[in-house]
Amino acid sequence: MFHTKLCDILGIKYPIIQGGMAWVATAELAAAVSNAGGLGIIGAGNAPASFVRQQIRKARELTDKPFGVNVMLMSPFVEEVMDAVCEERVSVITTGAGNPGKYIERLKSLDIKVIPVVPSVALAKRMEREGVDAVIAEGTESGGHIGELTTLALVPQVVDAVNIPVVAAGGIADGRGFVAAMALGACGVQIGTRFICAVECTAHENYKKAVLQAGDRDSVVTGRPTGHPVRVLKNRLTRQFELLEKNHAPVEEFEKLGAGKLKAAVVDGDVEYGSVMAGQIAGLVNEIKPAAQIIQDILGQAKVVIEKVRGMI
Structure with a gap:
C-alpha cells in the first residue's frame, strides 16, 4: 500500500528514512530501522572518519539491509568522511548544511545514492541538475539545523519544481504526518525526533x-x-x-x-x-518503543487515516 518510487531507488520496503542525527543516529539505531523496512542512517556529524568507518562496519554486523550515512558538509572532517563513505561503499548518503555538488560525480560512480537535505526550491532545482537521486525537503519544524520555510509550504513547492523523488521532513512523527506528506506530493518521509525514543537508540x-x-x-x-x-x-x-x-x-x-x-x-x-x-x-512523542514498532504504528495509523478520508469523499 505504501510502496513508492523511493522504495525502488533505495531497495527498502517502506518509504521511511530515519534522520541522520549526530551522536543520536548510531549503528544500532540505523540497523534497527533498516531491519524494520525503512532506511537507517548513521549520523556522521563532526566525527572523524575513523568513527564513521567503525559505525558503518558495526551496522553491517547488525543488518544485511541497505542503510546510509548522513554527512554534514560543515564538518572539519568532511573530506576524510567522504573518503570513508566511498571506500566502504555505503548504499546511500544524505547530506546537510551545504551543497554536496563537488562530491556527486565520485559518489555516483560508485553507485552510491545521493539524497541532499534542501531548505529551498532553488537548492532542490540545483541538486536535480547536478544528478542527485532524490531530495529531502526539510521544514523549519525539524530539530537541529533548520531553514525558514515550514514543511507544509516547502514540500509542495519542491515537488512542483523538480522531477526527482521528494522526501518530506520536519514535524512528522505519526501516521497523520505520513499521510499529509504523501498528500503534498512526497514519495517518502524522513523522521528524526520520534526515533530518539526508540529502544535501540543509544542516546542517554x-x-x-x-x-x-x-x-x-x-x-x-x-x-x-x-x-x-x-x-x-x-x-x-x-x-x-x-x-x-x-x-x-x-x-x-x-x-x-x-x-x-x-x-x-x-x-x-x-x-x-x-x-x-x-x-x-516532540510533544507527540510519549513512549519509548522498538524502532520496528514505531514504523508499524506509523503505517497502521496511516491506513486508518486514509480510510477515514475516503469515507469523507
Missing part, C-alpha cells in the same frame, strides 16, 4: 526523557545571528543563547557557547546545559 536516558516530557511549545531556535540556526528544547543553555542575542554578542561567542554541547546532552546526559536537539513534534 536523560535525553530521551527530555523529549518525552516536552510540550508543544518547548522547542526553540537558537543561534540565528550565526546564520546556522538550530532548533532545540528549552533549558538553561537556550537562556544563555537568548542573552547573547539580546546583547548582540559577536558570532564567536555563540560558537564558543555551543561547542560540544550536543555531545554533552546525547552522550553525557546533561539536558540543562547541553544542546537537546529535537523538533516541534
